[in-house]
Amino acid sequence: MSQITYSSVPAWARPGDLAETTTPAPTGSAYLLVGVGSVDEVLDRWESDLAPRATTRITGDVDSAGDALAEALSSATVGVRVWIAADAGAALQLRAIALAAGLEDDEIDVLVAPETTGEIDVFCVHCRAVNRVRAQVDDVVACAGCGRDLLVYHHVSRRTGQYLGFQVDAETAPFEPAPQEVEA
Amino acid sequence: MSTPVAETAAVVESGTGSSRTDRATTLELVVTAIDVPAEGIRSITLADPAGRVLPGFVPGSHLVVHAGPHTNAYSLTGDGTHPTHYSISVLRVEDGNGGSRWLHDELAVGDTLTVGLPRSAFAPIARARKHLLIAGGIGITPMVSHLRAAARWRRDVQILYTFRENAGAHLQDVAELAGGDAELFTEQDAFVARLGEALREQPIGTHLYVCGPAGMIDAVIDAAHEAGWPDSRIHFERFGIDALDAGDPFRVRLTASGRTVDVPSGTSMLEALEEHGIEIPNLCRQGVCGECRIPLSGGSPIHRDLYLSAEEKDAGDAIMPCVSRAGEGCTLEVPL
Numbered sequence: 094m095s096q097i098t099y100s101s102v103p104a105w106a107r108p109g110d111l112a113e114t115t116t117p118a119p120t121g122s123a124y125l126l127v128g129v130g131s132v133d134e135v136l137d138r139w140e141s142d143l144a145p146r147a148t149t150r151i152t153g154d155v156d157s158a159g160d161a162l163a164e165a166l167s168s169a170t171v172g173v174r175v176w177i178a179a180d181a182g183a184a185l186q187l188r189a190i191a192l193a194a195g196l197e198d199d200e201i202d203v204l205v206a207p208e209t210t211g212e213i214d215v216f217c218v219h220c221r222a223v224n225r226v227r228a229q230v231d232d233v234v235a236c237a238g239c240g241r242d243l244l245v246y247h248h249v250s251r252r253t254g255q256y257l258g259f260q261v262d263a264e265t266a267p268f269e270p271a272p273q274e275v276e277a
Numbered sequence: 278m279s280t281p282v283a284e285t286a287a288v289v290e291s292g293t294g295s296s297r298t299d300r301a302t303t304l305e306l307v308v309t310a311i312d313v314p315a316e317g318i319r320s321i322t323l324a325d326p327a328g329r330v331l332p333g334f335v336p337g338s339h340l341v342v343h344a345g346p347h348t349n350a351y352s353l354t355g356d357g358t359h360p361t362h363y364s365i366s367v368l369r370v371e372d373g374n375g376g377s378r379w380l381h382d383e384l385a386v387g388d389t390l391t392v393g394l395p396r397s398a399f400a401p402i403a404r405a406r407k408h409l410l411i412a413g414g415i416g417i418t419p420m421v422s423h424l425r426a427a428a429r430w431r432r433d434v435q436i437l438y439t440f441r442e443n444a445g446a447h448l449q450d451v452a453e454l455a456g457g458d459a460e461l462f463t464e465q466d467a468f469v470a471r472l473g474e475a476l477r478e479q480p481i482g483t484h485l486y487v488c489g490p491a492g493m494i495d496a497v498i499d500a501a502h503e504a505g506w507p508d509s510r511i512h513f514e515r516f517g518i519d520a521l522d523a524g525d526p527f528r529v530r531l532t533a534s535g536r537t538v539d540v541p542s543g544t545s546m547l548e549a550l551e552e553h554g555i556e557i558p559n560l561c562r563q564g565v566c567g568e569c570r571i572p573l574s575g576g577s578p579i580h581r582d583l584y585l586s587a588e589e590k591d592a593g594d595a596i597m598p599c600v601s602r603a604g605e606g607c608t609l610e611v612p613l
Contacts, residue, residue: 120502120505120507121505121507122477122504122505123505166481169480169481170477170478170479170480170481171476171479171480171481171482171483171504171505171506171510172476172477172504172505172506173481173505174505194481194482195406195480195481195482196481196482197507197509197510198509199507199508199509200507200509
């Protein structure tokens with residue numbers, strides 16, 4: 094856990110780090126303000142700070158907001174900024190969508206809302222299932238795909254926004270043969 | 278596939294750190310052709326004397342050329358893949374350090390020229406959706422390399438090239454390589470207006486490349502910022518260095534040897550160290566080549582080189598003593 098500072102987990106997604114409360118520098122020419130959860134106050138503040146500039150507000154749950162963000166970015170030009178106000182798990186998903194569209198890190202700002210759900214996606218390296226769970230780094234969660242107890246490791250994919258999860262006790266657990274498929 | 282590649286000679290300089298001796302390398306190349314594509318510009322083609330393939334390079338790379346008593350860096354205009362020759366285009370600069378005059382007046386076909394290995398400081402971004410190239414005057418040279426690579430790898434590219442009437446170089450290359458994606462300007466107003474438009478109509482994922490005179494580079498960067506471009510998308514290469522002012526006097530403390538060296542105004546830190554018998558490997562002495570980089574352990578430097586990245590300059594743990602200095606009366610600490 095002490096290595097998290099040097100990991101792929103961005104500062105705003107680390108447990109215990111203070112959420113950013115300042116408005117990002119308005120250096121862009123257009124702004125997509127993306128909110129998931131109860132973050133209307135943040136979006137209102139951003140919008141009023143950017144009053145004369147081109148802003149577009151996108152809200153919804155993480156999946157619908159993500160689709161709307163991808164749609165908006167498909168026709169955007171250089172100069173656009175994506176400002177995200179969401180819980181850390183949703184923010185990681187939305188960041189992945191922005192990166193896939195071609196945005197650079199200095200075009201994306203994230204404000205993690207502290208009071209939101211705390212759900213993150215954990216990718217199981219054993220069965221490749223993606224678990225949407227209420228957890229944080231270093232927690233152990235049961236994989237919905239294969240039942241293994243997964244350690245939520247301090248590595249998160251920029252491409253997918255998912256944390257890496259692997260069997261927590263692979264070295265010490267008693268050997269159990271993998272479940273066989275039984276024909277009825 | 279194995280191909281013989283021209284061998285490099287290790288340069289061993291006495292009195293310097295051993296780590297440098299196995300790294301510094303040069304090539305002895307023969308001049309196979311000299312063309313004059315425009316007034317005041319010489320295109321020089323170099324090849325291995327034995328005809329071997331030369332070391333490949335990243336598009337936008339430059340070559341440090343030992344031009345008689347001088348050392349200058351010139352952009353390579355090839356695409357860098359499996360090169361059988363290196364080509365550079367040299368603008369004659371009357372009031373420069375003399376390197377370009379030597380290459381214009383002294384160098385002839387058949388001569389041997391000592392060059393360093395190609396260095397990459399202006400590389401394309403592999404994941405960029407598109408490259409927007411802005412060139413001014415002789416700043417077209419690295420763009421020709423980029424255009425060749427873009428054509429070879431079928432990358433999306435667009436170029437705006439501004440130059441003084443009758444002083445454009447590589448116009449045919451640009452036309453052949455970029456076709457309808459090239460726009461040429463000889464009127465500054467038209468260029469500035471079109472630049473402002475072009476900067477506002479690029480798809481996300483475009484990266485901007487600028488090379489030209491310092492004033493032009495600054496103007497393009499300002500226009501890009503104005504259009505909302507972040508620094509991560511802006512890449513520029515200054516050619517030559519503008520005359521630097523003499524600077525204020527400052528002091529260098531050498532922490533390993535316990536000595537202190539005063540650097541007066543008008544003397545470079547490199548010259549001052551050399552006067553005190555401290556030899557630092559160096560080549561261009563104008564903040565371009567990167568050879569004289571030394572570590573910095575304390576003090577606030579005023580970086581004036583074109584070699585260190587913005588991050589490296591901010592970190593403040595290295596300095597190019599040939600051009601960089603410190604504020605009046607300040608002290609820099611160097612672990613030498």
